[in-house]
Amino acid sequence: MKVALTKVTMVSESTLKEPIVALIRRHGATGFTLTKVEGEGSRGVRASDWGGRNVMIETIVSPETADALLEELSSAYFEDYAVIAWLTDVSVLRGEKFLRKGS
């Protein structure tokens, strides 16, 4: 049985790695995948060249969680940090693996 879920992809300067992971955990996602990437955007500045490039963090969650995550990310970081995010519809087998713990 395939289940429709939403993937949230966040790309940010690496300074935000820890806060974003904390945000994801707080929203009850069952996991996430992190990739080291490079990028260019409207701001184009990284805080530390030692800190490494950008990070792309992907997490698969329910559509509602996705909206909540995106909302909080946007209000907390969009203004001051180099970060963008988008949602993609995905489908998975065994959807229960991805659903909010305790709900």
Add this chain to the structure above:
Amino acid sequence: MKVALTKVTMVSESTLKEPIVALIRRHGATGFTLTKVEGEGSRGVRASDWGGRNVMIETIVSPETADALLEELSSAYFEDYAVIAWLTDVSVLRGEKFLRKGS
């Protein structure tokens, strides 16, 4: 002419790299793209810290092949290994490049 196809994304501990690539070949995909990623999930254990982090393997195939791939991956590895997978709808130019060889 754009053609609708399906992208299968698999994220697994790196131990499974070879078997998953073999699986993809067996299903007649024309190719795949592999990224070294890190991640956290419900199991949160990697077999070997030397083996490197997780791998994310993406392959674009026909929707039927996608289902078959996902099905086999799920039955072969979901139980014992740290692996997840999802499907995304994508569209490509020149769809023939991505279709099963000999079909």
Add this chain to the structure above:
Amino acid sequence: MKVALTKVTMVSESTLKEPIVALIRRHGATGFTLTKVEGEGSRGVRASDWGGRNVMIETIVSPETADALLEELSSAYFEDYAVIAWLTDVSVLRGEKFLRKGS
């Protein structure tokens, strides 16, 4: 307010990194994200093993820009180079961040 946009994903041998980035800029995208990946395809040849593996370049743009980008990429490089591309529907918050400059 969520806005529907299109993500163009291009995977190519690393020789094409500069030309593809130039192409993206020319089409007025507001940014892109680049990942170093490995891959296997129908051609399976990389120009230089020193040049590093493949690159995956993702850019989020309006659907029209996406089509134009894909079209130009296809006609300029599909024949001679190891490169593939696909489109995915995504949705973002604050869509104006991603829209063509000056339009």
Add this chain to the structure above:
Amino acid sequence: MDLLIQNLISPIVLAFLLGMIARWVKSDLEIPDALYQGLSIYLLFAIGLKGGVALSETALDVLVTPVLATIALGIFTPISAFWILKSLGRLNKIDAAATAAHYGSVSAVTFLAATEATRLAGFEAEGFLPALVAVLEVPGILIGLLLARTNRAGGIKAAVHEVLAGKSIFLLVGGMAIGALCGAEKIATVAPAFIAPFKGVLCLFLLELGMVAARRMGDFRKAGIRIALVGCLLPTFHGILGTAVGILIGMNPGGAAVLGAMAGSASYIAAPAAVRIALPQASPGIYLTLALGVTFPFNLTVGIPLFLSFAEYFQKLSQ
């Protein structure tokens, strides 16, 4: 006691500790994956080279007894580990067998730390010891897998390939072959890269290992105190045994203590990779935590000086 402190205050042990502290204070220090893999490749290849040169200078008949003794240890230790882990450790059969495969094999870094500690303490160790590392690495893993008597098709076969063609054994044996074929004189041209800076590179590797071990120790509570105690008991038992065997076959006290550290150590490079493939039902949370989070630090701090003292004492006794 003096030996213990002398052993603890060394760049190698302190680098490991620094890595653990990095985790505890939540430092953002991170050894990039590629660097970590580069360090491993370097270390394994360099151990091999050095051992190969030593082999090229050792008469074959000198080797026979140590190699046979090492094989005997490689057969005995996984069986005793299995039995102890099942009875004292209360692990189920699969987890016990998987963990036994680790204790039957050998940790190259423990070997290195033991060699260094031996040198610092003024003892001597035989030059052919790196060859024994290669000999000891394989049998323990195979016996561990056999103990699980899994029915999975191809499980064992794939695992045997994983062990033999795995980077760990491959680089060790490959480096050894190159060292033995080229001999001391030709290897001298690459010595400034592989011999002189070796211990410094090992320090960086231990920095990372400390971070990984600290993460593993977090899994401690899940594993429980009982199993952690077994993780100290096993290296002590196997280590004393290996040291005694070393003395009995006529090795120097230094060499015997290193052999003991090898027997007492648990593999965390070759074994986890093979076990993960052959016994996926076994819990990495148990075998990795024990090997890397308990037994490795135990040997690094307490085990090695213990084996050294015992070697000295036992040799006097057996004279």
Add this chain to the structure above:
Amino acid sequence: MDLLIQNLISPIVLAFLLGMIARWVKSDLEIPDALYQGLSIYLLFAIGLKGGVALSETALDVLVTPVLATIALGIFTPISAFWILKSLGRLNKIDAAATAAHYGSVSAVTFLAATEATRLAGFEAEGFLPALVAVLEVPGILIGLLLARTNRAGGIKAAVHEVLAGKSIFLLVGGMAIGALCGAEKIATVAPAFIAPFKGVLCLFLLELGMVAARRMGDFRKAGIRIALVGCLLPTFHGILGTAVGILIGMNPGGAAVLGAMAGSASYIAAPAAVRIALPQASPGIYLTLALGVTFPFNLTVGIPLFLSFAEYFQKLSQ
């Protein structure tokens, strides 16, 4: 003048220049991220080790005055930088404070380049200087953040943790502790990895730094000539001051010039990471461009020989 040319024609300065040229001719040369991070880890740890060994050989009472003087510099320089950046540089309060945090802290690579130039010019520098690097790194950042008097919850607290547990300080202090605990004799075993090849590794690092700096210089035009001039004034002022302080407390001219280079330098590892977290509204385009694109090359080429000449002159004067 001779000193200037002597300083410019060195592997370190030329490697930095080569990196800048790589950008200008649009070479596809690229230092992989993992390598860059590996080099940084190596350099910081090695500075620490060396400093630690020197500390273990220095009587504590010799250290008191230099440490106090360094703390005084670490308090004064961010305040003077803040004031100059606001008045002469016309930056707003947030940007001025963020940039002041960088000038209050210290650039480890400038320190290394100064040490090397000092040695090449035939001067001597005290062995305990690396310890002063660790002392100088922290206070400037904290004062810079306080100057912004931000109201963001947790801003400063997170930043303090970022500074103290950040890899930069962590490796420096960690290496120093290992060096001091082990002492010269034990560190000798890792010297072929950390001491001998150090300057060569520094060259590779400067190659990358040159590329980064060249990219930053591109942002010059946005920042404007006025602010760039301030980026030359600040290191001159703080550098002369630091050198004078060094002479006054009785250091060698070489050591005083190195202390001056430290005071005149702007951090671009620890400070940006901390500031980005505590003061996200401040523009990295300003502070990074100044620290890496203006002040670092200024010190490398003009500043260091200047401080050396001044140290020599001022010592004669004060005798």
Add this chain to the structure above:
Amino acid sequence: MDLLIQNLISPIVLAFLLGMIARWVKSDLEIPDALYQGLSIYLLFAIGLKGGVALSETALDVLVTPVLATIALGIFTPISAFWILKSLGRLNKIDAAATAAHYGSVSAVTFLAATEATRLAGFEAEGFLPALVAVLEVPGILIGLLLARTNRAGGIKAAVHEVLAGKSIFLLVGGMAIGALCGAEKIATVAPAFIAPFKGVLCLFLLELGMVAARRMGDFRKAGIRIALVGCLLPTFHGILGTAVGILIGMNPGGAAVLGAMAGSASYIAAPAAVRIALPQASPGIYLTLALGVTFPFNLTVGIPLFLSFAEYFQKLSQ
């Protein structure tokens, strides 16, 4: 024969072989990308440095003849390669031209292996040879591209930039400039990083190159035996020619053999990158397989000792 075996049993050749074996036994050994790139950067920069120091100690007029001879070889070899590849190899014009660009240029690693083998065999080689590597690298590629007489707009221009600003030439020439400007004394400070460990680093690089070459050899069957034979003929022909030229202009037999190995070698760093951009229709399956899968191993094992023997013989003859 002795020379052949002496050459084969060296850390460099054996590391290459070990890399090939790793592929054949399907080992999971993998050199991380970042490490591979780091090794290349190191090697090219170090060759440059060493050559630069040698240049700073060589009178200019000594260089004139060797440089002119090298340019002549750089013009002749791509043309002869083009002609042979088209007639004997039955390649089409585009593929022949693309491959000719590789044979006209030079492989830095073959140069290094030849230098090392020369030294081990007790010969001497001129110190300015690394400068000739830089001289030989460029013209062959340009002539190869011209032979394809492509009409693609910007094709050649982009390729010329790719060659000149490409990392390979850039690091070689950059290192050489630094070495020449600084001179032996100042470079001595970075020697423990760039000179002493050089051969060991080269070993690791050859380990990776062996893996790549083994993969390429798998493409052999597609390419066919005829073309593989041409891949052995070309280095023999160009190598003998280059060696003869070396002797005729008065170089030592050792230096002449190294020049021969350079002329006989096929580039696989600079050339593929430039050709891929200027001649995308040409098949990398052909030029990379020939350069890396046939000619490089041929030179490493058979070619270099052959050129050495020939140099010795031809010098006696021409005396």
